[in-house]
Amino acid sequence: MRFHREGNTIMLTTGLVLLALNLLAYFYLFSDNPVAIGLLLVVSLILFGLVVQFFRVPTRQLTQGELQVIAPADGKVVVIEETTEHEYFKDRRRQVSIFMSPLNVHVNRNPISGIVRYFKYFPGKYLVAWHPKSSTENERTTVVIQTKNGVEVLLRQIAGAVARRIIWYVKEGQPVNQGEEFGFIKFGSRVDVFLPLDAKINVNIGDVTRGGVTVIAELPEA
Incomplete structure (x- = not known):
């Protein structure tokens, strides 16, 4: 460690x-x-x-797999739903949200390998992470990674009532590797993952995830 x-x-x-x-x-x-x-x-x-x-x-044996989407953070799965992603995709997606408590590891990791096609930072409020408006009104970042097969996965770091600073290490056009750090949220909060509708979800509400290890979903083959 x-x-x-x-x-x-x-x-x-x-x-x-x-x-x-x-x-x-x-x-x-x-x-x-x-x-x-x-x-x-x-x-x-x-x-x-x-x-x-x-x-x-902590020292971990990270999971590797081209079609596997790995948990970007330690925490608990609090949302699994089909929803409209309004910022980038502007269509229906499968959303998986992981809540990071102050006791969790706060490193955020790339869930897949690929190229960063989109990045944006939004200053904002610090509502509690489970508040319905936290994903659109809180301080947050949005990162979209495209795999070599052309599949895009969107990640959103969201600050909460305790988390008061979001850190990121990626930029548009940058190649990233699965399991490497893409950011850090000081003192916890939430990370949302938006996946294609035909992605297979491998977790359930309440499951505990380990960043870089837990397979939260599987992408469809090209």
Whole structure:
């Protein structure tokens, strides 16, 4: 396991602030109260541990398959439905949405290999991720990857009430490989995947996914 570079500044700052607070408490604030010092130390360690786990990147054997669509994120499947995608496709698609809690790994991975045909970032609100309007009003990005067979899959990173920053590492025209990182959502939220109507969905509502590992769908052969 390693820790993601997006967390370096936050982890260092949190550690230094908590260290300074504990030293201040030990030498000045609670110098005659060992119980208070001990309680503050325990709370500080728990808080630092929570921050550190946000940025963990576990070592995994990633799934590879040309027709397999791999989960772009760790989390829970909260939406599986046929819907109209209005931004890019402007037609009916199969949508699979994965909710990332603050306890999940926050790396987002390419579900397929191909070429990035479309990318756009939208600033916006920070409604809770399961709010019906979060997919159109929250801060978000849209990425469309086209496979070598011409099939396009759309990914949408959506910030939530806790997640306040979306990171992306892709741009239009860039070739990407299945399982590689395409982005990061600090402190969790949601990733939507829009698939062709004839894609076979391999997950159910409530299933827990592992980014880069779980096969959420299979694309039709050309």
